[in-house]
Amino acid sequence: xxxxxxxxxxxxxxxxxxxxxxxxxxxxxxxxxxxxxxxxxxxxxxxxxxxxxxxxxxxxxxxxxxxxxxxxxxxxxxxxxxxxxx
Numbered sequence: 001x002x003x004x005x006x007x008x009x010x011x012x013x014x015x016x017x018x019x020x021x022x023x024x025x026x027x028x029x030x031x032x033x034x035x036x037x038x039x040x041x042x043x044x045x046x047x048x049x050x051x052x053x054x055x056x057x058x059x060x061x062x063x064x065x066x067x068x069x070x071x072x073x074x075x076x077x078x079x080x081x082x083x084x085x086x
Contacts, residue, residue: 018031
């Protein structure tokens with residue numbers, strides 16, 4: 001067993017997912033079960049190349065430079081909100 005540190009918001013989110021899974025399965029669910037479920041869902045979605053291709057298609061009428069500048073600007077806003085920097 002390993003201990004991991006998570007913030008309160010993520011703990012609440014994991015609890016909500018655990019409650020949902022427990023309700024659907026009728027079985028007691030712990031954080032390990034939730035993380036296993038999330039990893040499985042991630043791996044299933046990650047293996048869908050058609051989704052990856054869809055998300056990588058260019059957007060008509062918008063340049064890469066414009067989108068990249070917007071991405072950088074939004075990341076800076078996130079950092080200001082959370083007080084983190086890279």
